[in-house]
Amino acid sequence: MSEEILINVSPMETRVALIENGLLQEIFIERHNNRGHVGDVFVGKVVRVMPGMEAAFVDVGLERAAFLHVTDISTLDEDGFEIRSDAVKTIQALVHEGQSIVVQAAKDAIGTKGARLTTQITLAARNLVYLPRSEHRGISQRLQDDEERERLLALLAECLQQQPWTQQGGFIIRTAAEGATGEAFIEDIRFLKQLWSELEQRIHGSTGIRTVYREFPLYMRTIRDLITPEVEKIRIDDSESCEQIQQFLHNYVPELTISVEFYEDDSPVFELYGIEDEINKALRRQVKLKSGGDLIIDQTEAMITIDVNTGAYLGRRNHAETVLKTNLEAATAIARQLRLRNLGGIIILDFIDMLDDEHKRQVQRELARALEKDNAKTRITDISPLGLIEMTRRRTRESLGQILNNPCEVCAGSGYQKSAETVCYEIFRGIIGVARSYENDVLLVVASQLVVDRLLDEESGTLSMLEELVGKTVKYEVEPMYTQEQFDVVLY
Numbered sequence: 446m447s448e449e450i451l452i453n454v455s456p457m458e459t460r461v462a463l464i465e466n467g468l469l470q471e472i473f474i475e476r477h478n479n480r481g482h483v484g485d486v487f488v489g490k491v492v493r494v495m496p497g498m499e500a501a502f503v504d505v506g507l508e509r510a511a512f513l514h515v516t517d518i519s520t521l522d523e524d525g526f527e528i529r530s531d532a533v534k535t536i537q538a539l540v541h542e543g544q545s546i547v548v549q550a551a552k553d554a555i556g557t558k559g560a561r562l563t564t565q566i567t568l569a570a571r572n573l574v575y576l577p578r579s580e581h582r583g584i585s586q587r588l589q590d591d592e593e594r595e596r597l598l599a600l601l602a603e604c605l606q607q608q609p610w611t612q613q614g615g616f617i618i619r620t621a622a623e624g625a626t627g628e629a630f631i632e633d634i635r636f637l638k639q640l641w642s643e644l645e646q647r648i649h650g651s652t653g654i655r656t657v658y659r660e661f662p663l664y665m666r667t668i669r670d671l672i673t674p675e676v677e678k679i680r681i682d683d684s685e686s687c688e689q690i691q692q693f694l695h696n697y698v699p700e701l702t703i704s705v706e707f708y709e710d711d712s713p714v715f716e717l718y719g720i721e722d723e724i725n726k727a728l729r730r731q732v733k734l735k736s737g738g739d740l741i742i743d744q745t746e747a748m749i750t751i752d753v754n755t756g757a758y759l760g761r762r763n764h765a766e767t768v769l770k771t772n773l774e775a776a777t778a779i780a781r782q783l784r785l786r787n788l789g790g791i792i793i794l795d796f797i798d799m800l801d802d803e804h805k806r807q808v809q810r811e812l813a814r815a816l817e818k819d820n821a822k823t824r825i826t827d828i829s830p831l832g833l834i835e836m837t838r839r840r841t842r843e844s845l846g847q848i849l850n851n852p853c854e855v856c857a858g859s860g861y862q863k864s865a866e867t868v869c870y871e872i873f874r875g876i877i878g879v880a881r882s883y884e885n886d887v888l889l890v891v892a893s894q895l896v897v898d899r900l901l902d903e904e905s906g907t908l909s910m911l912e913e914l915v916g917k918t919v920k921y922e923v924e925p926m927y928t929q930e931q932f933d934v935v936l937y
Contacts, residue, residue, distance in 0.1 A: 448675045452664050453715050454683035459663045462720050463671060469723040470818070471784045474848050475663035482507065482550040482560055483841050484569070484660035486644065488651045489562075491544045499536045502559070503548060506654045509559035513548060515539065517563040519578060527565070527579045547648055547657075553842045556746070568640055570633035571669055571697045572622035573601075576615035577641050584618040587817075597622055604630040608638070621673065632697060668693055670820070674701060680717070682708040727785050727845055730860075734778055738771040742782065744846060748791040751779055755797060765804065768797045772808045780815030789821065789840025798832045809834065855928045863930045865899045868892070872900070873911055875934040880915035885936045887918045892932035894923050 449464040456477070463471040475481060487505035491513075494501045502510040515536045519527045540546065552561035568575045582601065584594050597618050604627055605613065622629075647657040660666060664686050668679070672694070681687045687707045694703060708714045715721050726732070732740040738756040742749070753775040755767060779794060794812075799805050805828045812834065816823050825836040852858035863871075872890055879888055890900070900908060900921060912919055920937055 447677050448673070450667065450671065450676060450679045451714050451717060451720065452667070452679065452681035452683075452686065453713070454664065454681065454686050460715065461663060461667045462715065462718075464718055465818075467718055468781075469718060469720055469785065470781060471787075472720075472724060472727070472845060473663055473667060474845070476848075481553045481842050482660075483553055484550065485656060486547065486549045486566060486648075486658035487562075488648060488653075488655045488657055489546055489548050490654055491540050491542055491546060494536055494540060494542055496535065496537055501536055501540050503546060503562055504654055505548065505550075505560070505562070506656060507554070507560060509554060511548070511550070511554075511560040511562045512558070513540075513546075513562040513564075517551070517561075517565065519564050521578060552840065555840070555843050555847065567617075568637055568644075569619070569669065570636050571672075572619055572625050572629055573633040573637065574617040574619060575637040575641065576617065579615035580613075581615040582617075583615075585620040585622075587620040588618070588623055590623075593623060597625065600625075600627055601630060603627065604634060607631065608634045614641075621670070624674075626700070629697070629700075665689065665693065672698060672701065672703065676701075676703055678704045678706060680706045680708045680714055682714045723785075724845070724849075727782070728849060732778060732782060734771065734774050736771055736774050738775065740775060740778060740782065742786070742788075744788065744844065748793060749788045750793045750795065751782075752795045753797050765799070765801060768799055769801075769804045769807065772796045772799065772804075773811050776808055776812040777815045780812065780819065783816075783823075783838055784819050784821075786845045787821075787840075787842065788844055789838045792836045792838060794834040794836065796828070796832055796834065799828075855930070862928070865895050865929060866903075868896050868930060868932060869899055869904050872896070872932055872934065873907065875932070876911060876919060877915060879934050879936070880917050883936055885917070887920060887937040889920050889922060889935050889937040890932065891922050891924050891927070891935065893927045893929050894925070895929055896932060897921050897923050 447466060451462040451464065453460040453462075458474060458476045460475075461473040462469055489503040489505035489511070491501050492504045492510055499515040501513045503513050505511050515534065518536075518539045520534070520539070521527060546564065547566070548562040548564055549566050550560050551563045554560045565579070566577055568577070582598070584598060588594055588597070601616060601618060605616075608631060644658050651657055661669065664681070668690050679690060681690065684707055687705060691705050694701065694705065713721075730742060732742065734740070734756070736756075739754050741752040741754065743751075753772060755771050775796065782788070783792070796808060799808070809825070809828060812825060816825070819838070821841075822839040823836060825834055828834055853860075856862045872892065876888060876890070890897075892900070908919065924931075
């Protein structure tokens, strides 16, 4: 599988596209005036403790107070290391209002919810994640080769012995470390050691609420987190960023032969592979499948629902084969859409009903296989008797739709508005109400063009009867600025 990374840098934003076999799989957007905070470290102040929620709200200098749950708070010993204990502690026993606390953003603010915090600080390098307040050593679950896992853990232990560290801390070996050498581990350890040393100085030297560490900009995080042996080329349209990427690759992954190209063509870099069109498609509710079926994706506050339909696909043999083929294609498409749209939280997949248990297992296996490339942690259940799969996907930042769209002011985000017929009937009731309350002989209805047209056309008979009923004359006026649902019934 060949992969390519396209990076578009502008004064307003940075966008990164991950391409697999010529098809867009993931898009990352960072707007410079609204940069994400995942990974940032703050010295914050506890502003409110909520015993009923077993949580606290912490002021870290963001627009909204951030959320800190009791499970995300580590108890430290005298040396500043985590105390691992099964004892259940309350939020009141761990923090108090007015307390200064060092925290890290685990999730960005999403919708009306503030950022999610943790006191369990982690710092990432290319191959390793450093846990300065823990003595835990682990390895990514995505590395499934037992022999490679044992080799990497032994290699890490050996490298740590070669790099004496007063306060060593814990380490997690990342998925990207597969095939890594001792030299690569030592480079990461040295980098993390220096980074934590500088961070500690800022923490101890800070007073009040302050950001003490900012994560790398998007294009550098992308290179750190997404570069694998499958990536063959990186194209970027900013010369300065291109040089930084080349230097990073040379320092940290010299074994990878990746072409880094400064893109200078007249056409935008995102015109390659039709990226702009793919982004626009990812904002739509419907996703067409090659077979003729489709997906309907609805994002709500509580969960994401994805419905699979056969559409125009009829199949060549029988109904069961048609359903199976559509569901298998849908499973692959769903995995791609989750990555592309960055949908997270609780997700309900409504596949087309299947009677054959083997067909159900095939669809589930295909979905699990397609999700293996997803960097976000996912968990799926078996197909329920209703033909549903429940799954979760870790959410750390806003979805693509939340970044690029605003809720519709007309429909308040519902996707629907009252029909012209419904509005006309509301106007009729308004006329009756006003007529009974006031003595004027003439009433004026102010509404949108579409509603007024319907009143004077399809509803003209009803209007005549209404005027006779209330004994008043009703006039009409079009207000171009009114939406379809807006109207006024006033005295003339």
